[in-house]
Amino acid sequence: MATTDVFNWPIPELGEAPNGPTGIQDLAEAIEATYGSTAYQTYTPTLVSGGVAFSNSNGTNLGRYRIWQGWCDLVVFMRFGSAVNGGTGELRITLPVPTAPSTAITEQWILCRLWTPSHGHWLGQVYCPPSSNQGYPYVPRGMSNTVNSILQNANSSGSVGTGYPVTPGNKTIQVNGVFAVNGRYRVA
Amino acid sequence: MGATPIYKWPWTEDPIVADGPKAIGDLGKAIDAEFAKTDMLTYIPEWRSNGAYQPANPNVLVAKYRVANGWCDVHIFMSFGSAVFGGSGWLTLTVPVAAHPSLDEQYLLCKTWGPSMGQYHGTAYINGGTNLLRPEFTRSSTSTLLDFWKSTDDTGGPSKGVPLVSGGYPVASGNNFAISGRFKAA
Numbered sequence: 001m002a003t004t005d006v007f008n009w010p011i012p013e014l015g016e017a018p019n020g021p022t023g024i025q026d027l028a029e030a031i032e033a034t035y036g037s038t039a040y041q042t043y044t045p046t047l048v049s050g051g052v053a054f055s056n057s058n059g060t061n062l063g064r065y066r067i068w069q070g071w072c073d074l075v076v077f078m079r080f081g082s083a084v085n086g087g088t089g090e091l092r093i094t095l096p097v098p099t100a101p102s103t104a105i106t107e108q109w110i111l112c113r114l115w116t117p118s119h120g121h122w123l124g125q126v127y128c129p130p131s132s133n134q135g136y137p138y139v140p141r142g143m144s145n146t147v148n149s150i151l152q153n154a155n156s157s158g159s160v161g162t163g164y165p166v167t168p169g170n171k172t173i174q175v176n177g178v179f180a181v182n183g184r185y186r187v188a
Numbered sequence: 189m190g191a192t193p194i195y196k197w198p199w200t201e202d203p204i205v206a207d208g209p210k211a212i213g214d215l216g217k218a219i220d221a222e223f224a225k226t227d228m229l230t231y232i233p234e235w236r237s238n239g240a241y242q243p244a245n246p247n248v249l250v251a252k253y254r255v256a257n258g259w260c261d262v263h264i265f266m267s268f269g270s271a272v273f274g275g276s277g278w279l280t281l282t283v284p285v286a287a288h289p290s291l292d293e294q295y296l297l298c299k300t301w302g303p304s305m306g307q308y309h310g311t312a313y314i315n316g317g318t319n320l321l322r323p324e325f326t327r328s329s330t331s332t333l334l335d336f337w338k339s340t341d342d343t344g345g346p347s348k349g350v351p352l353v354s355g356g357y358p359v360a361s362g363n364n365f366a367i368s369g370r371f372k373a374a
Contacts, residue, residue, distance in 0.1 A: 020200075021201055024199045025190060031197075032192045032193070032194050032197060035195075036194045037257060038257055038258030039258070040258060040372065062292075064288070064291060073370065075291055075372050077291050077293055111295050111297055111311065113313070113334075120333040120334065120335070121324060121333060121335070122332060123309070123311050143331060143333055145332065178292075180293055182295040184370060
């Protein structure tokens, strides 16, 4: 039995036993299984820092995605555990490795949200650069500063109140805090 | 005539009718029609609050959705006329299918606008395994922090909403609200 190039759907070949109906049924069901699939892939997202490394060894790090017809649908949910270390410097979120944002589009942006138990919720956007498997989460600089900067737990000093968003008296990545991403970007 | 289990695409069964090209043609047309579908379904979201008074009487409430391949695309638009009542407490809306249980939270984009209030953007999150959307907006024009959308608290007074409208309510005649997004369904 031969198969199609991309999805490996079965197609009859000359020389096989004559059974046209079964051949057509097999092809139809294979196409249907591909088209109707609700399958998704999992990966373990993390934040990559520009300074001291980020780690969330006993927290939640869930990534779910589906690549289909040139798009990647992505959902990330991270809850920071008691052993979290937010590191220093700008933080980037890892994207699914099998494929990267399209080189045909200069900038693609998807939604993110940060919860800091000490100060509250922030809405942000993740910049997904072409060909890169790391996205840049932009968040407001502070509670009353609407200018956005890249998410940061603390600057190179490692001191409290030096991250983005600024959380006075605290670092930005906190125990029980949440960082989540939802979106869809072009990959082809 | 047999049919595939999900979309009921036709395929011939034994004893085969001697018209193979037509059978293949029928199958091809059925697949073609399925792939080309652009239809959206309509539903009526439930607009509720967790306060003592429930919201009611939006002038327009339109919701469209499509579930395909395990994902739900959903769009909700509401506009408010003179009869609207914003209720009290945190406001929620329902989506037609539950969110995937393995993800604690998923987020959609939302916005609200009013001629005197201006435009605010926010998020609406869905907890895993539920169909309840919880919109959040920045607390005021000078805050970047998000809080749950509400018209007022149980006192019913003005200047208690999110986003804050000084001397008024964010759910008021002339204002509107919208959500657009895509989430992993159960």
